Amino acid sequence: MIMISGILIAGCNVKESFPKQTFNLTFASTNPPESMDYKVRLGWISYLKKASGGRLNITISSGGQPDQYLNMVRSKMLDMADFSEVRTPGLFPLHEVIQLPFMFDTPECRIAAISQYLLGQKYPELENEISGVKSWALGRRGSFQVFTKNKPVHVLEDMKGLRLIIRGTIQSQTTELLGAIPTDVGDSMWHNSIEQGLVDGINNNYPSQAYLVKAYEVCNYVTEISACGGGVEQIMNLEVWNSLPEDLQKLLDDTQLKYINAYGYALDRWSQDAKALIDQSLKDRGYEGVYILSKNEKERWIAAVEPVFENWIINVTPIVGEGKARAILADIKQFSTENTLTDAVTQECESTLREWGVEGY
Numbered sequence: 326m327i328m329i330s331g332i333l334i335a336g337c338n339v340k341e342s343f344p345k346q347t348f349n350l351t352f353a354s355t356n357p358p359e360s361m362d363y364k365v366r367l368g369w370i371s372y373l374k375k376a377s378g379g380r381l382n383i384t385i386s387s388g389g390q391p392d393q394y395l396n397m398v399r400s401k402m403l404d405m406a407d408f409s410e411v412r413t414p415g416l417f418p419l420h421e422v423i424q425l426p427f428m429f430d431t432p433e434c435r436i437a438a439i440s441q442y443l444l445g446q447k448y449p450e451l452e453n454e455i456s457g458v459k460s461w462a463l464g465r466r467g468s469f470q471v472f473t474k475n476k477p478v479h480v481l482e483d484m485k486g487l488r489l490i491i492r493g494t495i496q497s498q499t500t501e502l503l504g505a506i507p508t509d510v511g512d513s514m515w516h517n518s519i520e521q522g523l524v525d526g527i528n529n530n531y532p533s534q535a536y537l538v539k540a541y542e543v544c545n546y547v548t549e550i551s552a553c554g555g556g557v558e559q560i561m562n563l564e565v566w567n568s569l570p571e572d573l574q575k576l577l578d579d580t581q582l583k584y585i586n587a588y589g590y591a592l593d594r595w596s597q598d599a600k601a602l603i604d605q606s607l608k609d610r611g612y613e614g615v616y617i618l619s620k621n622e623k624e625r626w627i628a629a630v631e632p633v634f635e636n637w638i639i640n641v642t643p644i645v646g647e648g649k650a651r652a653i654l655a656d657i658k659q660f661s662t663e664n665t666l667t668d669a670v671t672q673e674c675e676s677t678l679r680e681w682g683v684e685g686y
Contacts, residue, residue, distance in 0.1 A: 348569060350383045350404040350561075355391040360537065361595035361685075362407070362466065362557075363387060365588045368681030373576065381573055395560065399457040404565050407463070408455075411493035411555035418640040419454045422653060423465055423556035424495035425634060427627045428661050431468050431531075431551045432596050435589025435674075438464025440660035441556065442585055448653055450645055459566035461559045461581050464589055467530030467596045468551035469496065470615075472544040474519055474526055479548070479616060481625050490515055490527040495633060496553040500528060502630045503552075512538070519543045530554065532592070535599035547603055548616045550626060583677060590666070590674035591683065 352370070356362045363385070370383045383405065390397075394406035395413065410420040422444070429437050441462035445451045452460055471478050471489070478484060485504040491497055492509075500507040505528075510518050518524045520543040527540050534540045541547065566574065604614040618626065638650045645653070678686035 346570070347380050347382060348573065350381070350565065352383050352385045353389055353391075353394055353397070353403050353406040354385055354387040355394070355407050355409070356537070357387045361532070361591050362588075364684045365591050365678070365681075366407075368678065368683040369580070369584050369588075372681045373580070376576055376580075377573060381569075381576070395455070395458070398560050398562050401562050401564065403562070405559065405561045408460075408558045408560045409555045410558075411496070414494040414497075415640075417454050418637065419448075419451050419644060419653075420556055420558070421493075421495050422637065422641075422657055423462075424493060424553050425637060425654075425657075426495070426499045426552040426630045427623075428658060429465075429468060429551065429554070431470075431549060431600075432593035433468055433551065433554070433661075434464055434466065434592035434596065435586065435666065436464075436661055436664060437554065438462065438585040438589035439582075439664045440464070440657050442582060443660050444653065444657055447656065448645075448649070450649075454644075455558075455560070457563050458560040459563055460561075461577075461585075463557040463559060463585055465554040465556050466592060467532055468554040469528045469530055471528055471546075471548040471550055472519075472526045472534055472540055473546045473548075474522070474544050475546075476525065477546040477548070477613070477616065479618075480622055481629060487526060488524040490518065490524055490529070493553070493555060495637070496528065498633045498636060499553050499630050502632060503626060516540055516543060528552070531596045531599035531603060535602050541603045541606060545607065545610070545612050546616070547607065547614075548618065549600075550618055550623070552626075552630075586670070587674045587677040587681070587683075590671070591678055591686075593666075 354363050354366060366385060370385060373381050373383065392412050394403065395408050397403045398406050410417045411424065423437060423441050441464050445462050473487065476483065476487065481503065487505040488508045489500055489505045490510045491500050491507040497507040508524050510524065515527060515538050519526060519540055526544055600615060608614045634654065638647065638654065641650045675686060
C-alpha cells in the first residue's frame with residue numbers, strides 16, 4: 326500500500342541531499358480518535374511530516390480488525406499498525422515479559438515504555454522475534470485493576486471464585502494464581518457480560534474502562550492492584566521499511582525515545598484522570614471509591630504469582646537460553662526502578678506534546 330511519488334531529474338538544482346520522494350503510508354490504530362493513544366500518535370505523525378520536509382506522510386485510521394493487524398501488516402494490506410502481544414498469546418513469549426505482574430506501580434505507562442525500549446536495545450532477540458515487520462516498543466497502556474459488580478476486593482481471599490474477564494496467557498495465569506477464574510470474552514461484550522451477571526467483573530486498565538468500554542458504569546467496586554498489562558508495539562511492514570531512504574529510517578529510529586517518553590507521560594496523565602473519574606463516580610453512587618491495597622497486603626499478592634515468572638523463563642529458555650532469560654527478567658525489573666519522572670522530564674514531555682500539537686497540551 327506504499328506509494329512513492331516524485332522524480333529526480335538530472336541537473337536539477339536540489340538543495341536537499343536526499344531525493345524528492347514522498348512516501349504515503351497507512352496506519353491502523355486499535356483505539357478510537359478520542360483516545361490519548363490516537364491523539365499522541367497524530368502529533369507524532371505531524372512531526373514526522375514536518376521533520377521530513379513533507380516526504381513522510383502517514384494516514385491514520387481506527388477500528389477494523391485489531392486481532393488481524395499483524396497479519397495485515399505482514400501481507401502489506403496495511404503499511405503500519407499498533408500491535409499488542411495479548412492478542413497473540415504464546416506466539417511471542419519474549420515480548421510477553423512486559424505483561425508480567427506487579428513490575429510497575431501505577432502510573433506506569435512511561436516507565437514501562439522506557440523499560441521495554443531499553444530491553445530491546447540490549448537484546449535484539451526481542452525485535453527479531455516478530456518476523457516480517459519492523460517494530461518499535463511503546464510499553465503498555467496501563468496496568469490492570471480489578472473491577473467487580475457485586476463484591477468488593479480488599480484482601481487476596483476476596484478474589485476466590487470471581488469470574489473475571491481477562492486477555493492473554495500471562496494474565497490468565499496470574500488471575501488463576503490469585504484465586505479467580507479467568508474468562509475470555511470478546512471486547513464488544515465486556516460491558517453487557519458484566520451488566521447481565523455472566524461474569525463478576527473485569528481485570529483491565531483505567532482508561533479503557535473509563536472512556537472506551539465504560540465498564541465502571543456497571544461495576545460498583547474497583548481495587549487498584551496494578552498487576553499485568555498488555556504491551557504495545559508499533560509495527561511496519563519490513564519491505565516498506567526497507568524501501569525507505571536511510572535518512573527517513575534514521576528519523577523514525579531517532580525519534581523513538583522522544584516519542585515513547587511523551588507517549589507514556591500523556592497516557593499516565595490520561596490514566597490518572599480516568600482513575601479520578603471512576604473514583605468520583607463510585608462515591609457519587611454511594612460506594613467506597615477506588616480501593617488501594619496496603620503495602621503488606623500487596624506483598625501477599627506478589628508472592629502468590631511468583632510461578633508466573635518461572636513459567637515465563639521456561640517458555641523462553643528454548644529461544645535464548647536460561648541464563649539470558651533470567652538476565653532479561655533481571656534487567657526489566659532494574660529498568661522499572663529507574664528513569665523516574667522528574668520535573669525536568671515533565672517539562673520535556675509537555676514541551677514535546679505542545680510542539681506536536683497534541684490535544685490537551
